[in-house]
Amino acid sequence: MSQGPPLPPLEQTVPEVVVQRLPQYVRVLGALVREEVEVVSSHQLGERLQTTPAQIRKDLSYFGRFGKQGRGYSVGNLQRQLKDILGLSRQWNVGLVGVGRLGLAILSYPGFAPEGFRIVAAFDADPTQVGQNIGGVGVYAMDDLARMVQEMDISIGVVAVPGMHAQQVVDRLVECGVRAILNYAPTSPQTHEGVRIRNIDPVLSLQSMTYYLMGPERGENGQSQE
Amino acid sequence: MSQGPPLPPLEQTVPEVVVQRLPQYVRVLGALVREEVEVVSSHQLGERLQTTPAQIRKDLSYFGRFGKQGRGYSVGNLQRQLKDILGLSRQWNVGLVGVGRLGLAILSYPGFAPEGFRIVAAFDADPTQVGQNIGGVGVYAMDDLARMVQEMDISIGVVAVPGMHAQQVVDRLVECGVRAILNYAPTSPQTHEGVRIRNIDPVLSLQSMTYYLMGPERGENGQSQE
DNA sequence: GCTTGTGAAGACCTTCACAGCA
DNA sequence: TGCTGTGAAGGTCTTCACAAGC
Structure with a gap:
């Protein structure tokens, strides 16, 4: 799974x-x-984020030393560094598969662009959808996927097709070289080696909360996020 | 946080x-x-779910003994039991806060009802929205929240307001007795004791995937879900 | 034979607690 | 004094491995 013996810098995983x-x-x-x-301590960050200061310091320590003892972190500097680490200092081109109700909602969602995620092409299996231009984004046939991923430098795929087709769409995306996929279909697709998938599945979220709504008292601790 | 000494059944947490x-x-x-x-083994379930058989058996063991040695689990029976445990054998009434673009998309999403989650009322701070009827769901003022939660037996809140207002909406819902909240706003609200919050935040999902798209080779293992 | 249920072992992540430094 | 960075300790979750039983 990993490479030969030279063993580069290899920052601790x-x-x-x-x-x-x-x-x-x-x-x-x-x-x-x-x-x-301008300056913030791990304690202050911890309050806003509902975590412990130790957690934040430990997390940051995986990537470097960003703070100053006795003072804390420079807000601007820390933000810049973390953005660089996460790859958020650049734009990422996104391809959307599926322009049904859900796909259209995603296309019209204004939250992606300001964060540097640009939907540059959409794809659909339905030939009657192909050729459209939706809010400046062209709709292409699935057969054009490989070509467009290349030409438009698409590195992230968003899947908004019926659950039944999600797996094959994921497989197609991976074949075409996409290694990060945001899946809105109500299915957890089988993951491929080296490919990241994040599932957006509100129903699953609801279904795990109802557990704590049952019985007289099952919700002992009141946390939990995402 | 916990109770006195009698210590009821208290199934292991x-x-x-x-x-x-x-x-x-x-x-x-x-x-x-x-x-x-009709029958399935933990091994087969593990394949479909990308987990180990041991994980599945261990998970189930928290709730009871559902399998038969040498055979596996009765599909129908296990499903019924798990649904009962999770509270999925009944309907849950849901209140939606925010009928902007996102709220409307949620209202028209057909995936909740078949799973037993019924959006029975919507709320909005904008008086011009109040009084509408959107696909059979009435839009009420925020001042009606407490009353409607009672009258309509709303136990789950869905938050679809701008990030800026998410925290106060969450607080209002909690005040009104809602103990499970699905939050679509791009903010992680402070959580209250005994209240469950799940955040739906596609941008955060994208932003954690880009990390693995950076650098020559950082994506060692290719798993990860949600 | 095959598969469950589970204590014990192990891996992983979080929290503690303190040395070091501004 | 105040706060970071971090090894070590502690907890939690996962995996192992096997007795029990069909």
Whole structure:
């Protein structure tokens, strides 16, 4: 799975949970920038993020030393560094598969572009959809997927097709070289080696909350996120 | 936080991760029912769910003994049992806050009702929205929240307001007695004791995937879900 | 034979607690 | 004094491995 013996820098492997928390740190730092706060301690960050200061310091320590003892972290600097680490200092081109009700909602969602995620092409299996232009985004046939991924430098796929077809769409995307997929279909597709999938599945979220709504008292601790 | 000394039945506390996996089990079991499979082993379930058989057996063992040695689990029976445990054998009334673009998309999403989640009322701070009827769902003022939660037996809140207002909406819902909240706003609200919040945040999902798209080779293992 | 249920072992992540430094 | 960065300790979740039973 890994390479030969030379063994490059190889920064100690970072737990996936940590990577998943970093974007939240970036977001809070963005809020602090807007509030014109210049320095922040791990304790203050912990309050905003509902975590412990230790967690934040430990997380950051996987990537470097960003703070100053006795003072804390420079808000602007830390935000910039984390964005660089996460790859958020650049734009990413996104391909959307499925322009049904859900796909259209995603296309019209204004939250992606400001964060650097640009939907540059849409795809659909239905020939009557192909050729359309929806809010500036062209709709292509699935057969054009490989070509368009190349030509438009698409590195992220968004899947918004019926659950029944999600797996094959994921497989197609992976074949075409896409290694990060955001899946809105109510199915957890089989994952491929080296490919990241994140599922957006509100029904599953609801279904795990109802457990705590049952019985007289099952909700002992009141946390939990995402 | 816990009670006195009598210490009732108190089934060993179930890890939250386990509760979050159960709905996926239920879903796969549903697929097996439709395929008319009658018996399934933890190994087979593990294949479909990309987990180990041991994980599944351990998870189930928190709730009872559902299998038969040498045979496996009765698909129908196991599904029924898990649904009962999760509270999925009944309907749940849901209140939606925010009927902007996102709220409307949620209202028209056909995936909730078949799973037993019925959106019975919508709320909005904008007086010009109040009084509408959207696909059979009335839009009420925020001042009616407490009353409607009572009258309509709303136990789950869905938040679809701008990030800026998410926290206060969550607080209002909690005040009104709602203890399970699905939050679509791009903010992680502070959680209250005894209240469950699940955040639907596609941008955060994207932002944690880009990390693995950076650099020559950082994506060592190719798993990860949600 | 095959598969469950489970204590014990192990891996992983979080929290503690303190040395080091501004 | 105040706060970071971090090894070590502690907890939690996962995996192993096997007794029990069909």
